[in-house]
Amino acid sequence: MTVLGATKDPLADARTQLSRAVDVLGYSPGMFDMLATPRRELTVSVPLRRDDGSVELLVGHRVQHNLSRGPSKGGLRYSPDVTLDEVRALAMWMTWKCALVDVPYGGAKGGVRFDPRLYSRGELQRITRRYTSEIMPIIGPSQDIPAPDIGTDEQTMAWMMDTYSVNSGHTVLGVVTGKPVALGGSLGRASATSRGVVHVALAAMRHRGLQPVGATAAVQGFGKVGRGAARFLAEAGVRVVGVSDQYGAVHAPEGLDVPALEAHVDATGSVVDFGASEALPEGGDLLFLDVDLLVPAAVEGVIDETNAHRVGARVIVEGANGPTSPAADDILGANGQLVVPDILANAGGVIVSYFEWVQANQAYWWSEKEVEQRLEERMVRAWERVRDHAARHDIPLRLAATSMAVETVTTAHLARGLYP
Numbered sequence: 001m002t003v004l005g006a007t008k009d010p011l012a013d014a015r016t017q018l019s020r021a022v023d024v025l026g027y028s029p030g031m032f033d034m035l036a037t038p039r040r041e042l043t044v045s046v047p048l049r050r051d052d053g054s055v056e057l058l059v060g061h062r063v064q065h066n067l068s069r070g071p072s073k074g075g076l077r078y079s080p081d082v083t084l085d086e087v088r089a090l091a092m093w094m095t096w097k098c099a100l101v102d103v104p105y106g107g108a109k110g111g112v113r114f115d116p117r118l119y120s121r122g123e124l125q126r127i128t129r130r131y132t133s134e135i136m137p138i139i140g141p142s143q144d145i146p147a148p149d150i151g152t153d154e155q156t157m158a159w160m161m162d163t164y165s166v167n168s169g170h171t172v173l174g175v176v177t178g179k180p181v182a183l184g185g186s187l188g189r190a191s192a193t194s195r196g197v198v199h200v201a202l203a204a205m206r207h208r209g210l211q212p213v214g215a216t217a218a219v220q221g222f223g224k225v226g227r228g229a230a231r232f233l234a235e236a237g238v239r240v241v242g243v244s245d246q247y248g249a250v251h252a253p254e255g256l257d258v259p260a261l262e263a264h265v266d267a268t269g270s271v272v273d274f275g276a277s278e279a280l281p282e283g284g285d286l287l288f289l290d291v292d293l294l295v296p297a298a299v300e301g302v303i304d305e306t307n308a309h310r311v312g313a314r315v316i317v318e319g320a321n322g323p324t325s326p327a328a329d330d331i332l333g334a335n336g337q338l339v340v341p342d343i344l345a346n347a348g349g350v351i352v353s354y355f356e357w358v359q360a361n362q363a364y365w366w367s368e369k370e371v372e373q374r375l376e377e378r379m380v381r382a383w384e385r386v387r388d389h390a391a392r393h394d395i396p397l398r399l400a401a402t403s404m405a406v407e408t409v410t411t412a413h414l415a416r417g418l419y420p
């Protein structure tokens with residue numbers, strides 16, 4: 001999908017968000033540098049023998065942004081857009097996310113630069129196993145725990161877990177999360193991010209005086225986060241009037257039949273040409289629908305200063321990481337539009353990753369109901385804390401969430417002291 005006029009610089013966005021939080025907290029420039037800079041970065045070559053016998057060299061990264069509160073945690077992305085700076089930004093956002101929802105991790109992220117749609121299953125397996133063995137020295141259940149992100153899934157995690165385990169000489173369930181349930185995954189992990197987004201979206205709409213039943217919503221992205229978000233919004237009575245994916249966008253003012261749309265996507269691989277809807281001229285136009293709720297659930301940098309003034313939604317709940325630039329935040333805030341930040345809104349994934357890690361380390365499994373209840377409790381509690389903090393200090397939700405998280409990380413850092 002085309003990103004209208006955006007010059008994406010997720011690391012600049014992440015650093016600006018951090019610097020705004022550091023200003024509010026009154027920290028020194030030295031503390032900003034400590035918080036802005038990853039503790040460890042590893043760049044690896046991933047040589048791949050393709051199915052036709054040729055050899056191709058891919059590049060992968062793993063960035064551990066912060067280790068003050070525990071092992072680092074964060075997804076692994078397969079995308080042609082992966083860069084070291086993008087992975088650094090995503091790792092930083094993981095640090096704040098984990099601190100904000102009080103899971104005992106620092107932030108990390110990994111990425112391999114290639115388009116997984118152009119590779120066979122065998123090739124994907126070889127890429128995953130080689131990348132895992134290259135980053136093996138810095139990952140582990142008490143070091144750094146990968147999980148799925150864009151372009152990766154539970155099969156990727158199964159291969160990672162197996163590669164790590166074979167090289168360790170025994171099964172290590174806790175080295176990754178987002179695994180298949182048959183292999184030590186948690187019930188409720190696959191839907192966790194989407195459920196969390198919807199818990200927060202419903203609370204945010206009510207906070208803005210919008211009754212969710214009958215309210216209108218648009219969801220950008222129909223992958224791991226957006227698809228479930230559309231389903232759970234519809235189940236809550238919200239009228240999902242538009243969705244998009246990388247191929248295009250569909251719109252139905254009276255509301256899309258989400259289960260039928262999911263069946264269409266399963267059959268065709270895209271939302272495009274879904275029967276009871278009309279196509280929007282540009283996929284990106286979905287962002288500008290006049291709706292109560294917009295859930296950007298695709299990639300970073302889609303709402304920036306060139307297009308923020310065209311966003312019509314009353315409430316924007318970030319399912320993706322980093323979809324809104326700081327300049328766009330300012331424009332939306334000035335227009336009275338409420339932005340619920342990624343580190344709060346999409347934290348459901350890492351919350352249930354934490355539950356999965358706890359279960360795997362104890363070899364004791366919870367019921368789906370237990371997982372979902374605990375997820376909802378944590379999401380609602382985090383929303384209320386951020387909402388109250390923002391109101392108390394009269395600041396936007398992102399600044400409230402980031403400064404709360406940064407303070408949590410800094411308190412841990414200071415309590416440990418600087419070594420040596």
Ligand code: GLU
Nearest residue numbers: 074075147149349350353
């Ligand atoms: N990739 C997801 C995120 O950005 C999940 C990370 C995890 O579960 O560790 O939050």
